[in-house]
Amino acid sequence: MHELRKDILIGRWVVVMTDHSKDPSYYFTDRRKPAPRIEPCPLCLQGNGLGTKEILAVKNPDDPNASVAVRVLANKDPLLQVDGDLSRRGVGMYDAMNGIGANEVIVESVEHNIEPEEIGNGHMAVLLDTYRQRLADLQKDTRFRYLLLFKNHGRAAGSAYDHPHSQIVATPITPKTVREELNGARTYFKFKERCIFCDILSQEMKTGTRIVAENIDFLAFVPFAPRSPFEIWILPRRHQHNYTDLKPEQTGSLASILTACLMKLKLILKDPPYNLVLHNSPNKLPRVDHWQTLEDDFHWHIELIPRLFRMDGFEWGSGLHILPTTPEDAAGFLRRA
């Protein structure tokens, strides 16, 4: 008999197919590299192929003779536009506002075919620190309620460029998925007076079977009730509210555990399409905002989600995700890789 499991954070149930849990080969599909989407690649050019503003260019301090390692550009066709005001308004019984926000592209490497996890910890640490710098800067704009940092790897995960890159989208609203997580964390904090993520860390350390990798500062594990098989969460071991609080000594630890997790996913699932999403606390606003967290009730983390199949009507209509591989089996495959 299969098992139903509840995500403790947002109350979502998932179906875990415990009866005949599948090994990674179940998910292998045609992963041949498609033809380049755009030639020449706009993220390859030394200058700036997007033709937009260069926001930041960062060298690798380990390699002082090197050219720029990571570059931040304004997006060419931004989803949300920086200039203008929100103009919240009613449309009949409904609500709308202008698409104000920011959309930055972080070019992770000057090389077209090299992902940061393939060229050593130093480069990955530069990338992770670039994330921190850009988030800290964008948090100053009080029009933005949330900064969503994410990476689409592979076409099936929504990637528009073949060149390794990630993105930051600043939104004038707190997105629904974020609100649910904040709400779950806050409800738990009110009830227990403890951070739910700190408690999840203790539980995972105690259980052990869902751990993927660990080091002095971070723990990586497959959650008890994830949305996707082989999903991995990376959390700082000690309570930390916002990614921008990341200390220099933590950056190296994060680079090494993230590199390890990405390499494990690549090896086990044959370079799967995946998304990386930073779940960070919302921006501090000068006025009171319903979704603003305390320092104690939210704990930033990274989610790595391999995109192995499309949702069907059942999952789309119910939000009840189906996991052909149990989280414990998935973690075992990843841990041993």
Place this chain on the structure above:
Amino acid sequence: MHELRKDILIGRWVVVMTDHSKDPSYYFTDRRKPAPRIEPCPLCLQGNGLGTKEILAVKNPDDPNASVAVRVLANKDPLLQVDGDLSRRGVGMYDAMNGIGANEVIVESVEHNIEPEEIGNGHMAVLLDTYRQRLADLQKDTRFRYLLLFKNHGRAAGSAYDHPHSQIVATPITPKTVREELNGARTYFKFKERCIFCDILSQEMKTGTRIVAENIDFLAFVPFAPRSPFEIWILPRRHQHNYTDLKPEQTGSLASILTACLMKLKLILKDPPYNLVLHNSPNKLPRVDHWQTLEDDFHWHIELIPRLFRMDGFEWGSGLHILPTTPEDAAGFLRRA
């Protein structure tokens, strides 16, 4: 500048790309029919190729000499199993229970290549009445909190068989997506003392630009802030709580508007993969259940969701969906088809 719009029911914001709204050709991809997934097709056989229990076999009353038009079978590898008990339990700090439920396959037509909307209203009405009969029967089992009726059309929408079919999954929990909708409808009802769906119907009739089709009993429209471009909702015009309250005279009207909407989607988007999901009120339970609705605060409806692209990391991480075509443009294309 693009527009942010809020779904009034569950508070989800979407980005509507008002600046360069795309026409249907933007979504054309390779739609060649793939080779049959399983030979011989288990849903084609006169007997029962699944080898499972036949629950119901319905003839078309318009055609008394015809063989069975619609057949309901137990699913072969059910996601949730009928026999057993729930055994709710704690697993460390988490929650789990047994995968108890029901999973029925509704074979919509004896012909492998003919969808019900292609062979006239009579057959579609038989199918819609079969849905009603099965839902009414399953509602009697007090272990089930919710019955999810859905159809996956096309592989990209999650279809496992090429033969036209739909499914009912009975779940022992109220799924997250359903809970959000019930919660939104109830909050609105408490505030206004009116059904939110009845108010949406009035608003859509007044606005007019999002209407796709209408008849005496039903209205079909593209919602103000949908999750997918070309998404269509079909609602009974007069307040009706549960699909099992569908009256015989309404069945014909529903068959004709659903047939029209499916034909329009096929024509405009070149036979796209889609999901059909019935949003019905939860089962009445003998004991008090937090999610149980009043008769007045929920209004059943059908959602048709063309599956035109995969979510990227931004949508997956934020729940903020992106619509390359405005709902008003989409409705215009569909209305004129």
